[in-house]
Amino acid sequence: MDIDSCKNVRISNCYVNSPADDGICLKSDYALGAPRACENITITNCQVSAFRMGTLLDGTYDRSRAGTGRIKFGTESNGGFKNITISNCVFDHCHGLALEAVDGAIIEDVTVSNIAMREIDNCPIFIRLGDRRRGPAETTPVAQIRRVNISNIFASSSGGPCQISGIPDHSIEDLMISNVRFALRGGGTAAQAGIVPPENEKTYPEPGMFGQLPCSGFFLRHVKNLEMHHVDVTYDRPDARPPSPYLTWRVPTSNT
Numbered sequence: 001m002d003i004d005s006c007k008n009v010r011i012s013n014c015y016v017n018s019p020a021d022d023g024i025c026l027k028s029d030y031a032l033g034a035p036r037a038c039e040n041i042t043i044t045n046c047q048v049s050a051f052r053m054g055t056l057l058d059g060t061y062d063r064s065r066a067g068t069g070r071i072k073f074g075t076e077s078n079g080g081f082k083n084i085t086i087s088n089c090v091f092d093h094c095h096g097l098a099l100e101a102v103d104g105a106i107i108e109d110v111t112v113s114n115i116a117m118r119e120i121d122n123c124p125i126f127i128r129l130g131d132r133r134r135g136p137a138e139t140t141p142v143a144q145i146r147r148v149n150i151s152n153i154f155a156s157s158s159g160g161p162c163q164i165s166g167i168p169d170h171s172i173e174d175l176m177i178s179n180v181r182f183a184l185r186g187g188g189t190a191a192q193a194g195i196v197p198p199e200n201e202k203t204y205p206e207p208g209m210f211g212q213l214p215c216s217g218f219f220l221r222h223v224k225n226l227e228m229h230h231v232d233v234t235y236d237r238p239d240a241r242p243p244s245p246y247l248t249w250r251v252p253t254s255n256t
Contacts, residue, residue: 002027005036005079014046017056018164019067022054023048023094026072026206028079028105035079035104043071044088061093066121069094075104075205078135078144084110091117091161096155096162100205101143102130110148115182117155124155128164129222131201142171144175153180157236160184160207161215161244166222179211186235188216193241197221217243 001015003009004027010204018022024046026038047226070091073081076098090135091097095119099199101107117124133140145166161184164170197210197219216239220226233243 001025002036003041003074004029005032006038006041008040009042011041011043012045015049015056015212016046016069017049017051018069018121019050019053019065021068022072023050023195024071025057026081026084027074028078028081028083030078037080037082037106037136039080039082039084041081041084043089045088047090047092048094049092050242053164059159063093063119066086067094070096070098072098072100073107074098074100074104074105075132076134077101077103078140080105080108081082086112086115088114091115091120093119093213095122095160095207096124096126096167098128099145099148100128100130101145102128102132102133102193102205103143104140105143107143108147112148112150113203117153118157120155120158122159123162124153125150125162125164125177126207127164127172128205129170129172130203131203132254142170142175143166143175145169148174149176149180150180150239151176156183158182158184161213161217163169163207163210163213163219164223165210165219167199171222171224174221174225177231178228179230181232182196183215184216186237186239187215187243188239189240213223214241215244222245
């Protein structure tokens with residue numbers, strides 16, 4: 001489901017199985033000759049997944065391959081995403097939540113709450129402010145992301161750390177993450193803790209774009225006015241990397 005440059009949209013009570021692409025995806029491209037925002041959007045009581053084609057319908061839920069399936073904003077992001085709420089949704093055997101502004105869009109006033117995730121094969125949360133700027137060079141600014149509230153998220157059997165990154169001189173602003181519990185795979189080494197990932201300002205935004213990460217829980221870079229509380233991260237395997245290389249954490253001896 002691609003919701004492109006639309007206002008006043010409600011998506012509810014849907015099962016969306018999408019093995020090869022995003023399940024529910026908001027876009028704001030330049031197809032109408034001007035940037036138009038996606039705004040006043042509600043997504044609630046939905047399940048997204050990436051089981052093999054047809055196996056959601058027949059009830060076999062074939063998990064033999066990884067797929068996309070997720071809820072995402074972008075990548076086409078000229079006009080922005082404003083006044084949006086996502087609540088009471090389930091992600092099963094797919095990618096995690098992705099908020100991406102790379103073509104001059106403003107993402108603002110977004111609330112994500114009450115999300116359960118299982119078998120997320122990359123990271124539970126991916127937020128990227130980039131500088132692709134696909135649009136008229138003379139009128140396309142650098143993107144902005146601000147006033148995003150993410151709460152009550154549980155992700156089990158998940159992949160790597162969450163990735164939240166702006167670019168130099170353009171930070172993600174006013175982000176709150178609260179009441180989240182992530183069970184990640186872990187397994188990182190002390191050598192990986194010293195890695196400095198490239199900025200990749202114009203690279204297609206996707207988990208994995210930074211390569212190996214120096215942290216086990218949250219890769220946070222170019223983020224301003226961040227508040228995090230009641231955050232619990234556990235690992236299937238011991239991880240020698242810090243939870244985040246740019247924050248001071250109190251880490252219990254149980255490696256959580």
